[in-house]
Amino acid sequence: MAELAADQHVRYIVTVEKKKDSFESLVMEHIRLNGAYWGLTTLDLLHKLHAVDAAEVVDWIMSCYHPESGGFGGNVGHDPHVLYTLSAVQVLCLFDRLDVLDIDKVADYVAGLQNEDGSFSGDIWGEVDTRFSYIALCTLSLLHRLHKINMQKAVDFVVSCKNLDGGFGAMPGGESHAGQIFCCVGALAITGSLHHIDRDLLGWWLCERQCKDGGLNGRPEKLADVCYSWWVLSSLIMIDRVHWIDKEKLAKFILNCQDKENGGISDRPDNAVDIYHTYFGVAGLSLMEYPGVKPMDPAYALPLDVVNRIFLRK
Amino acid sequence: MHGRPRRPAKPEDEAAASAKAAKLRDLQAQVLQNHHSRTYTKVAIGLSFKLLEINPEAYTAWNYRKLAFQHNIKELSDPEAIRSAVDDELRVVEVALRQNPKSYGAWYHRKWLLNQKLAPVDSKREFGLLDKLLKVDARNFHGWNYRRFLARFMGVPDEEELKYTMDKISDNFSNYSAWHNRSILLSNLLIQQSKVFFTFTDPSDQSGWFYHLWLLAQTSTPDNPQLIASWPCNGAKLSSSLVKEKVEQSILSSIWCHSLKERTVPIVLYFNEPVKGLNQSSVKLKSDLEFGKDICWRALSVTDSGYSNCWATYLQIANECSSSQQYSVDMSIPCSDDIVSRSGSTYNCPVHLTFTIELISDEAQDIDLFDKPVSWNRSESFQPHEILESMPFDLLKITSALVEEDSNWHFERLSEEIDLFRELPDDNSKFVKLTLARLLLACAAIKSRGRSLIERKRYCEEAMGYLSDLIRLDPSHKRYYEDERSLVLMDKLTCDMETFVKHCSVKVEPNLVPLNHVQLCSLSLTRIGFAERLIWVQVLDLSHNSLRSVEGLEALQQLVSLNISNNQISSFTALEPLTKIISLKVLDLSFNEIGAHSIDTTRYICSSPFSHKVEACEAFEECRKKSINVEEYWDAILFFASLKLAQLDIKGNAVASKVDFRTLVTMLIPSLKWLNGECAN
Numbered sequence: 004m005a006e007l008a009a010d011q012h013v014r015y016i017v018t019v020e021k022k023k024d025s026f027e028s029l030v031m032e033h034i035r036l037n038g039a040y041w042g043l044t045t046l047d048l049l050h051k052l053h054a055v056d057a058a059e060v061v062d063w064i065m066s067c068y069h070p071e072s073g074g075f076g077g078n079v080g081h082d083p084h085v086l087y088t089l090s091a092v093q094v095l096c097l098f099d100r101l102d103v104l105d106i107d108k109v110a111d112y113v114a115g116l117q118n119e120d121g122s123f124s125g126d127i128w129g130e131v132d133t134r135f136s137y138i139a140l141c142t143l144s145l146l147h148r149l150h151k152i153n154m155q156k157a158v159d160f161v162v163s164c165k166n167l168d169g170g171f172g173a174m175p176g177g178e179s180h181a182g183q184i185f186c187c188v189g190a191l192a193i194t195g196s197l198h199h200i201d202r203d204l205l206g207w208w209l210c211e212r213q214c215k216d217g218g219l220n221g222r223p224e225k226l227a228d229v230c231y232s233w234w235v236l237s238s239l240i241m242i243d244r245v246h247w248i249d250k251e252k253l254a255k256f257i258l259n260c261q262d263k264e265n266g267g268i269s270d271r272p273d274n275a276v277d278i279y280h281t282y283f284g285v286a287g288l289s290l291m292e293y294p295g296v297k298p299m300d301p302a303y304a305l306p307l308d309v310v311n312r313i314f315l316r317k
Numbered sequence: 318m319h320g321r322p323r324r325p326a327k328p329e330d331e332a333a334a335s336a337k338a339a340k341l342r343d344l345q346a347q348v349l350q351n352h353h354s355r356t357y358t359k360v361a362i363g364l365s366f367k368l369l370e371i372n373p374e375a376y377t378a379w380n381y382r383k384l385a386f387q388h389n390i391k392e393l394s395d396p397e398a399i400r401s402a403v404d405d406e407l408r409v410v411e412v413a414l415r416q417n418p419k420s421y422g423a424w425y426h427r428k429w430l431l432n433q434k435l436a437p438v439d440s441k442r443e444f445g446l447l448d449k450l451l452k453v454d455a456r457n458f459h460g461w462n463y464r465r466f467l468a469r470f471m472g473v474p475d476e477e478e479l480k481y482t483m484d485k486i487s488d489n490f491s492n493y494s495a496w497h498n499r500s501i502l503l504s505n506l507l508i509q510q511s512k513v514f515f516t517f518t519d520p521s522d523q524s525g526w527f528y529h530l531w532l533l534a535q536t537s538t539p540d541n542p543q544l545i546a547s548w549p550c551n552g553a554k555l556s557s558s559l560v561k562e563k564v565e566q567s568i569l570s571s572i573w574c575h576s577l578k579e580r581t582v583p584i585v586l587y588f589n590e591p592v593k594g595l596n597q598s599s600v601k602l603k604s605d606l607e608f609g610k611d612i613c614w615r616a617l618s619v620t621d622s623g624y625s626n627c628w629a630t631y632l633q634i635a636n637e638c639s640s641s642q643q644y645s646v647d648m649s650i651p652c653s654d655d656i657v658s659r660s661g662s663t664y665n666c667p668v669h670l671t672f673t674i675e676l677i678s679d680e681a682q683d684i685d686l687f688d689k690p691v692s693w694n695r696s697e698s699f700q701p702h703e704i705l706e707s708m709p710f711d712l713l714k715i716t717s718a719l720v721e722e723d724s725n726w727h728f729e730r731l732s733e734e735i736d737l738f739r740e741l742p743d744d745n746s747k748f749v750k751l752t753l754a755r756l757l758l759a760c761a762a763i764k765s766r767g768r769s770l771i772e773r774k775r776y777c778e779e780a781m782g783y784l785s786d787l788i789r790l791d792p793s794h795k796r797y798y799e800d801e802r803s804l805v806l807m808d809k810l811t812c813d814m815e816t817f818v819k820h821c822s823v824k825v826e827p828n829l830v831p832l833n834h835v836q837l838c839s840l841s842l843t844r845i846g847f848a849e850r851l852i853w854v855q856v857l858d859l860s861h862n863s864l865r866s867v868e869g870l871e872a873l874q875q876l877v878s879l880n881i882s883n884n885q886i887s888s889f890t891a892l893e894p895l896t897k898i899i900s901l902k903v904l905d906l907s908f909n910e911i912g913a914h915s916i917d918t919t920r921y922i923c924s925s926p927f928s929h930k931v932e933a934c935e936a937f938e939e940c941r942k943k944s945i946n947v948e949e950y951w952d953a954i955l956f957f958a959s960l961k962l963a964q965l966d967i968k969g970n971a972v973a974s975k976v977d978f979r980t981l982v983t984m985l986i987p988s989l990k991w992l993n994g995e996c997a998n
Binding site for chain 2: 076
């Protein structure tokens with residue numbers, strides 16, 4: 004079987020970080036904080052977090068902070084949104100540097116976006132999506148501030164997005180989609196509410212995401228894509244049904260999507276690589292206990308040792 | 318980046334790309350600058366349009382446009398001018414969607430505009446846009462979400478949307494999105510579908526199958542929760558004696574009360590689905606016995622949802638007694654609004670049970686129960702039980718009282734379905750086989766409510782055949798089919814006495830009353846099912862299977878000894894159900910995979926600090942004092958701290974050879990006498 008080209012991936016991540024001027028980087032400019040989370044988590048999974056200067060990263064992250072609101076923008080000068088606030092908190096967790104935050108201010112920003120029905124808006128403009136429910140719960144839990152919201156209502160809203168195939172959509176009535184399922188299963192996991200899930204029903208739907216080529220897709224009758232290695236696998240692990248897929252075939256699919264020369268992983272074999280799929284590929288391998296890759300926590304999307312430290316260290 | 322081929326850039330491409338990049342960089346900088354300086358002139362707004370045309374995901378530009386729109390609309394009073402301002406925004410969204418039909422920012426901008434309700438909505442334009450988009454990509458879930466939003470916004474009746482959905486399905490049968498929408502609309506309309514079954518155009522297509530599964534679930538579950546098993550069962554005779562005068566050794570005993578000193582009698586009730594609301598008024602107990610404490614029902618499930626299949630209470634007998642005396646206990650569960658299932662249906666099958674408790678003078682000798690380790694010698698002592706009459710459980714009597722009349726209708730429907738599927742030409746399709754297996758099992762479930770056990774077994778056997786075929790046909794999902802098969806096998810082995818009794822015997826240990834013993838070894842079981850048929854078991858041997866999970870065993874409140882050696886248990890968190898069994902004294906976990914895996918698949922099923930079901934715990938503190946690494950051992954700590962074992966075997970697991978492990982176990986289980994066959998202290 005092909006092997007993980009770990010060194011090349013590390014090199015790729017470090018150089019992508021520096022190529023800010025390509026068209027591709029510019030199109031992604033507004034989500035640079037997400038990119039930082041993807042790249043740095045991958046480095047940590049490969050035991051190479053020290054390849055970057057922690058102080059420099061933390062400074063840059065704080066330059067995306069909006070002290071008036073308590074939220075983070077996707078890059079310097081961009082508006083605050085929960086999407087980037089979670090990434091900022093996650094990266095600070097990687098470096099064990101939550102101390103730079105005004106934790107209550109950030110938690111109040113997130114908690115303030117909860118709506119009457121328990122759902123969360125992504126920012127002041129009011130878009131509602133179960134992605135934001137996950138993000139809010141994950142952020143607040145990492146900051147030990149879940150008490151700031153109405154947790155029961157938050158859970159009830161997520162449950163109201165459950166479909167008859169056992170999966171979840173973006174809003175009540177929305178079609179099941181593996182990415183959305185991760186968010187909802189993650190939200191329920193973090194709040195100790197997985198009993199709302201029919202694990203056999205959802206597990207079967209998720210394991211049927213494995214295609215003939217070994218890869219996983221996000222919805223029935225779609226092509227496999229490396230990113231679902233994370234969305235589907237982490238959900239299957241949280242509900243204890245991950246043994247229902249063929250891990251060996253999936254690992255092979257992911258490894259076949261590597262650019263072994265220049266580093267990076269793409270969505271499908273022989274496509275252009277990017278940081279997003281590099282992260283999801285390595286994270287997927289981590290969830291399958293691939294040798295040399297740190298284990299990952301399926302709910303908080305951070306390395307296991309980081310999560311254990313946050314919740315168990317005195 | 319999705320679907321872009323990997324290739325080195327040509328020099329001429331690179332030049333073009335860098336020109337494009339320069340333009341984009343300028344635009345982004347200018348739009349952000351206008352945003353920060355709150356410049357909402359026509360020129361400035363025009364720049365944001367240019368940016369969104371290239372990059373519809375630039376979310377701050379959408380925010381800027383909303384602010385600009387709000388700012389400028391205040392100046393307008395003429396409805397025509399307002400309408401044209403709204404129109405401009407709608408057009409920007411359309412242009413952006415042309416660039417990226419899945420742009421969250423663009424779709425939300427449109428919803429936001431409509432929600433402002435500043436101008437009448439042109440429904441032809443909206444539905445026309447959707448038609449175009451869904452024609453290009455019939456699975457665009459943003460489009461479908463927007464369609465549901467619009468239908469609600471405009472008050473389109475569900476029936477009309479259902480027709481649109483059916484049109485989409487007839488365009489292309491394998492449109493999962495359309496099938497999904499159909500299931501949503503149908504549950505809105507609360508149509509009890511009886512003529513739902515359709516002909517399949519392509520048996521390997523997934524779209525219809527999930528929908529079919531939903532319909533099957535609608536058909537095969539009874540409407541109201543039902544009690545399916547209890548311990549003690551109706552007519553049982555319990556005795557409080559620790560060492561009873563020699564009971565005939567071949568007779569299964571229903572009489573062992575584990576906790577004599579405290580004189581506690583557990584009562585266990587098992588329902589066909591999770592319920593809540595068991596309390597002193599919903600379950601009525603009448604007896605001449607005096608009970609020490611208020612009767613309090615406890616849900617026996619790992620989740621603390623309040624709902625559980627299985628409920629227990631522990632009667633504390635307060636009577637003083639000097640000679641043996643018999644007392645009867647009457648238990649009845651009337652129709653009750655308190656007892657409710659997750660779907661909200663109430664309990665409406667009244668049940669009445671009576672059992673007797675014999676109290677014997679208990680100046681009994683203080684016996685050291687575990688002065689020698691209990692052995693699990695499989696070959697020597699196991700004698701299958703032969704006397705049917707004395708089976709100590711009464712499952713069948715309870716279920717027969719609850720036969721549902723209307724299940725006949727369901728049964729006929731299912732039989733028709735089975736015939737239909739059997740006739741499908743492509744008999745090597747995995748979906749056909751899986752659906753047949755599920756239909757057969759649904760029939761078996763309905764049959765259990767009657768007494769047609771032979772028929773039930775027949776359904777089980779046929780379903781197992783299909784599942785075995787599937788393991789060969791679809792090896793990638795092998796372990797899914799194995800899990801399903803394991804449940805069917807458990808059903809088959811325990812559904813009638815004749816088969817079950819071959820696995821039952823009496824275990825006789827010195828100084829102990831004979832214990833009801835069930836042996837289900839070397840059967841390739843991967844998971845446990847039908848635990849309600851095991852709630853009377855005191856010694857259970859499940860060794861040499863492939864169990865990954867012990868979920869279900871929490872219902873076995875009589876269990877004293879459990880052997881799950883030589884299985885595939887991979888973590889302590891997977892064993893959490895055992896912490897609910899307060900009678901458990903002997904546990905054999907040897908030769909499993911505990912500690913061998915870096916990813917714990919029950920980390921979020923169990924109670925842990927990560928899911929906020931357990932916060933700071935005393936045991937953690939205690940371990941920290943002894944410098945045991947809590948980050949490493951938190952799962953072992955939570956597990957052992959809630960057990961009161963006398964004997965533990967755990968050799969042959971990676972975790973057992975770690976430093977500190979022995980210290981940790983003996984510290985957390987002070988009652989432990991035997992560890993891996995040796996004296997624990």
